[in-house]
Amino acid sequence: MKAILYFHVILLAVIQISGQNIRLDLFLADTANWRTLHYPKTVKRFYEQNGFKYAWMDSEKDLLQGAVALLASAPQYGMSSYANQPQEFSAEKLKKAAHPTTAKDSVAMIRNDILITDQLITFLNHLHFGKYNPFYKADEIDERNIDGFRADEILAGALRKRNLQNAASEAQPKIKAYQDLQNYLRRTFSGDNEVPPETVTKIIINMERLRWVDTDEDSYILVNIPSYTLEFHQAGKISEFKVIVGKPSNKSPVLKSAIHYFTTAPVWVVPQSIMMKEILPKILKNRQYLTNHHYSFYNKEGHPIKGNSTTLKAVRSNPSQFTVRQSAGPGNALGAIVFRFPNPYHVYLHDTSQPNLFHQEYRALSHGCIRVEDAKQLAGLLLTGDGAANQIPELEEAMQTYTRKDFILKKPVPFMISYLTCRIHQGKPEMFRDIYGLDKNLEQKFPN
Template sequence: MKTFMNFAIIFFCTVCSTIVFGQNVKTNTEIAILLKDNVNLSTLHYPKSVIQFYTKNESEYAWIDDMQKLDQPEIAMLLLEYSYRFGLSLSDYHWDSISLQKLKKLRDSPAEINQKEKAVFDILMTDALITLINNMHFGKYNPSYNSAYIDSNDINGFRSEDILLNARQQTDFLKTILEVQPKIKAYTDFQNYLNILYTENDCIAPEREAEKIIVNMERLRWIDTKETNYILVNIPSYTLKLYHQDDVFDFKVIIGKPTTKTPVLSSSITYFTTAPDWKVPQSIFIKEMLPKILKSPQYLENHHYSVYDKNGNQVEISSSKLKEIRQNPYRYSIRQSSGCDNALGAVVFRFENSYGIYLHDTSQKQLFNKDERALSHGCIRVENAKELASLILKNDGSGNKIPVLENAMSEYKRKDFVLKQPVPIIITYLTCLITDGKPVLYKDIYHLDDSLENKFNQNK
């Protein structure tokens, strides 16, 4: 809400002094011709979306001769001019060809003059706004969707040209456009911080801080969630936050080593299990455990591991069997039974993903005392996992199951807790967050910032 109010005040004051009374002349011929010209279309970032916009607008001017809502074109142009307040760049929005001054000039000129120039301007302004909408919603460098894909597809019901058409019908044009931004709290914190900073100083400093804010706002635009209840795991800060309505619950986590990175993803926790056994990933079994087993077969018993063949049958360990396992390790797997020294601890949280990772408790709780906790093979270990499980049950309307959970965890009894409403989980990589109103920078553990910063710097 602060974002909307700040911009509304700034734009309203500016627009009051810039409203121009144009002429309402329907001149759809020039626009229709230009939208059939491949050379003209090649200058647009989202040509298909622009064509759809004007098809639904009957090829009429959207900005040059708008008599119904005279302030909208000025607000739209000022929104583009203030794009830096969203960590974006004017150079992406045809600013070499459009401007507020040129808009006023073209609207002041007689209807029959400069028809082609007006049409070109109107189309470029539409493409600029569609580009801004897509940039604010999907980001500029979204790894899942490039501009061509966004231009050609309806992604989860989102079409930028429909957003723009709808905004033109609303009393609050600006708010409708700004609503396309992520609702996730980390993003709104960034946006509110930039609003305050620019309002007070009309600049942002230091530059390094600005770069971090920009790249991390971009990453948050890649997350597709409208939920108010969700779990956010941030890799660089080693934290997990459970958001439930207006409450936020914080947990420390251990994440993947740089050689076995925890992936960035979005999914939903559908259930969790107490007293899990651990099916050891083949890479860990072969590279890390097998040498220890070959050196001392007692390693298996000491850590409650069992070996299974490819048919799932448990095998007895002998010197001849160890020789066979060493020669053909991929024919075997290893599991650790539940218990106090199980690597997964007393509870594991499951969510669908292609990486085979999950959240889980741990028997090595002393590791949470470390400041830097990139220590796992990719899965995420949670401190106070019982508290997290209890909160998830409570928020799911199953608080009566908490005593059952506590008993199952303390006695290492296997039990599945299926959620009525899956909890969205977002694993992200934010090297900056706003804490107590100030930016806090985190170590770039996986060295992912440089490439993204370079993309933005090249386009300043």
């Protein structure tokens, strides 16, 4: 209510200066007027593209109604309705505001035009990035172009074509898992599917999660933590692999990155937490553990040092000055190959020296990294997709002999780790165990 009153005060001030001719450019040029808007900079860019003309209140009736109808249809896209103030967008009030005869009517006209624009842009941004995106905050989305997406450009284009539904279609994620959920939800709203409310909620929260990791590329790798699977989408074909993910106490992170290269015969630099909690106690109990498992101590300069009693004493008193590395070979925790992708969590995708674990149904067993079954096959598919299938024999030789070699991709492949407790499989919802207990919090943000 305070925001609405503030909006009225500002608009009346503009009217007093310029009479009945309320100028959108002057109003939006004053940043003090932005506080009632969710994406003020994006709203301003939209009106710049529209020549600072009214977009909805001074247009044909069907366009205005289309804007309000699109906001009201948000639940069909797995979102809460954005026409959440029906008294503000009632047909009678909009009709009166679209034909101002007094200063008060002019206030309503500009106010509703800007509010509708901001609501549409908010809807499009939420549809593309998600409402609760952990990677991008609203002010960052408002400020700049992120991965080529600009809600103002999409809305302006839809306005020119007089087809607002196109804006929603263009903003939505293109990733297959999302499209499957969206299509099923749309059929549910049209009455084609009889679905329990709790299943609808699962679909909605997992659509939200997929907005956080979407990609426009046709080839990509999607890891899903709850299903313990990795999908490589390539040229319309999907290759599925089993994976091992982080334990609930060492959760694998949700992230969006790209695989740039992979390395055979990797050396494992043991993280400090694992060194202190797991490796060092075993070494202290039996010094032969170092040799038996091919571990070595290194000082902060990166030089190897002997694992004698003096070193162990120094490590115990000042562990941050030392690292432990495991040399390449059959017993290396990373296996014969590791796939590298930039991320702030220091996790990677890799082979394993314990392939028997893939036979288990419950595979939340790692310290956070993703272990993949048939890593050689995955590497071969990456090389083939990169136009380097001729390097596969070299890859196989390097893995067989534990020879270190980097295979650099000419075009990095998008790599995403997601947390999906529901997907559409063979036309029906398939549920997965919520192994990290993350559903409840998100479900509360999307009441059915």
